[in-house]
Amino acid sequence: MGGESTTRTAPHSGGTGTAQPGGSRLGQRLSSVAVALGLVLFLGGFAWAAVTYRPYTVPTSSMTPTIDAGDRVLAQKVDGGQVKRGDVVVFTDKSWVTNAKVVKRVVAVGGDTVSCCTNGKLTVNGKQIDEPYLPEGSLAEIKNFPTVTVPQGRLFLLGDERQGSLDSTAHLTDAAKGTVSRDAVNARVDAVIWPWKGSLKRPTGFEALGALSQPGPLSTIEALIVAGAVLVLAGGAYGPIAGRMGRKRARSARPEAAGVR
Numbered sequence: 001m002g003g004e005s006t007t008r009t010a011p012h013s014g015g016t017g018t019a020q021p022g023g024s025r026l027g028q029r030l031s032s033v034a035v036a037l038g039l040v041l042f043l044g045g046f047a048w049a050a051v052t053y054r055p056y057t058v059p060t061s062s063m064t065p066t067i068d069a070g071d072r073v074l075a076q077k078v079d080g081g082q083v084k085r086g087d088v089v090v091f092t093d094k095s096w097v098t099n100a101k102v103v104k105r106v107v108a109v110g111g112d113t114v115s116c117c118t119n120g121k122l123t124v125n126g127k128q129i130d131e132p133y134l135p136e137g138s139l140a141e142i143k144n145f146p147t148v149t150v151p152q153g154r155l156f157l158l159g160d161e162r163q164g165s166l167d168s169t170a171h172l173t174d175a176a177k178g179t180v181s182r183d184a185v186n187a188r189v190d191a192v193i194w195p196w197k198g199s200l201k202r203p204t205g206f207e208a209l210g211a212l213s214q215p216g217p218l219s220t221i222e223a224l225i226v227a228g229a230v231l232v233l234a235g236g237a238y239g240p241i242a243g244r245m246g247r248k249r250a251r252s253a254r255p256e257a258a259g260v261r
Contacts, residue, residue, distance in 0.1 A: 027238060028238075030235075030238075031235045031236075031238035032235065033235075034231045034232075034234055034235030034238075035231065035232055035235035035236055037228075037231055038227075038228045038229065038230070038231025038232035038233075038234075038235060039228065039232060040228070041224045041225070041227050041228030041231065042224070042225055042228025042229055042232060043228070044224060044228075045221045045222075045224035045225035045228060046225065048217070048221050048224070049074075049218075049221050052076055052077060052216065052217060052221075053074045053075065053076055053077070053187075053190070053216075053218070054074070054075055054077060054090075054186075054187055055072055055073070055074055055075075055193070056072070056073050056075055056090055056101065056103070056187075056189075057070065057071070057072050057073075058070070058071050058073060058103050060164075061161055061164060062103075062104070062159035062160075062161050062164055062165035062166065062167070063088070063103055063104070063105070063159055063160045063161065063165075064135060064160060064161040065133075065135055065136075065160070065161075066088065066105075066133050066160045066192075066200065067088070067103065067160075067189070067192055071192050071194065071195070071197075072192070072193050072194035073103070073189050073190075073191065073192050073193065074189070074190050074191050074193050074218065075089075075090050075186075075187035075188060075189045075190060076187055076188050076189075076190050076216040076217075076218075077186070077187050078185070078187060078188045079185075080181070080182030080183050080184065080185040081182060082188075082213070083106055083109070083155065083182060083185055083188065083213070084106070084109070084206075084210065084211065084212055084213045085106055085107060085108065085109060085112075085124070085203070085206040085209055085210065085212070086105065086106065086107075086202070086203030086205070086206040086212055086213070087105070087106045087188050087189075087203075087213050088103065088104070088105050088106075088188065088189040088200060089103070089104065089105075089106055089155075089157070089185050089186075089187065089188050089189065090102070090103050090185070090186045090187040090188075090189065091104075091157075091180055091184040091185045091186060092184055092186060093180050093181075093184045095171065095174060095176075096166070096171065096180075101186065103189065104157035104158060104159055104165070104167050104168075105133075105157060105158055105159070105160060105203075106155050106156070106157055107122060107124060107129070107156055107157065107158050107206075108124050108148075108150045108155070108156035109150060109154075109155055109156075110150050110151060110152035110153050110154055110155075110182075111149075111150065111152060112124055112125055112149075112150045112156070112209075113125055113126075113147055113148070113149050113150075114147070114148050114150065114156050115145065115146065115147040115148065116140055116141055116143060116144055116145055117139070117140050117141035117144060120139040120140060120141045121139075121140055121141075122140040122158075124206075124209060125209060127208055127209060129205045129206060130204075130205035131160075131203075131205055132201075132205070133160050133201065133203065134160055134162070135160070135161060138161075138162065138163070140162060142162045142163045143158070143162045143163070143165075143169050145169045145172060146172075148168075148172070148177050148178065148179075150177075150179050151176070151177075151179060153181060153182055153183075154176065154179035154180060154181055154182065155179060155180050155181075155182060155185070156168045156178065156179050156180075157180060168180070188213065188216070190215070190216040190218050191218055199215065199218060199219070202215075
């Protein structure tokens with residue numbers, strides 16, 4: 001027939017007008033890499049924590065306000081030889097409590113002389129110790145005790161709540177003068193996790209007597225877990241988001257293509 005012929009132009013394949021249901025191939029690959037890396041970081045962080053830390057529940061208020069009765073803490077497994085002044089440690093000493101773990105603060109180590117009190121402050125090796133972790137308004141001199149020289153390889157420990165703590169001062173008449181062997185230490189408390197109080201503050205009052213313990217790897221472990229979770233969520237969300245955007249582009253392009261003659 002001699003009439004005007006009508007032709008339809010076919011849409012180009014492989015161009016921008018063709019929507020990939022799950023995003024571009026590069027995007028899908030990057031998404032898979034993000035999920036895989038995120039899982040490694042997330043699970044690796046938990047595995048590192050399981051190897052390094054142990055959870056404990058503190059049953060008494062002897063460490064108030066640092067640790068209240070019933071608080072759940074994370075304690076880093078350490079050798080007793082790593083313990084330094086100011087550390088809050090978990091230990092077992094049958095002369096104190098049979099078959100039970102105890103949480104107290106180390107205030108003196110082997111070779112130190114410790115007494116209480118001078119001007120209301122604990123004294124170690126003749127130096128008055130600032131103890132901001134004590135309950136507000138309380139004084140270290142609530143527990144006065146004579147000068148004790150700590151034998152080598154042993155520790156002198158006090159509770160932060162001096163009035164109600166059964167600590168080294170309650171065992172001064174023992175042969176060891178209230179001290180505990182370094183070998184009795186199981187772990188060093190790094191943080192209170194329930195209710196959440198975060199990492200313990202560094203006991204700077206002991207710095208004049210020597211170096212303090214370095215913080216454990218808890219902050220690094222937290223960063224790994226958070227980063228892993230973000231990568232898994234971001235990578236997993238890429239497919240649905242890219243697919244939805246692709247469908248929107250396809251719908252917006254369809255009327256324009258239909259009107260071409």
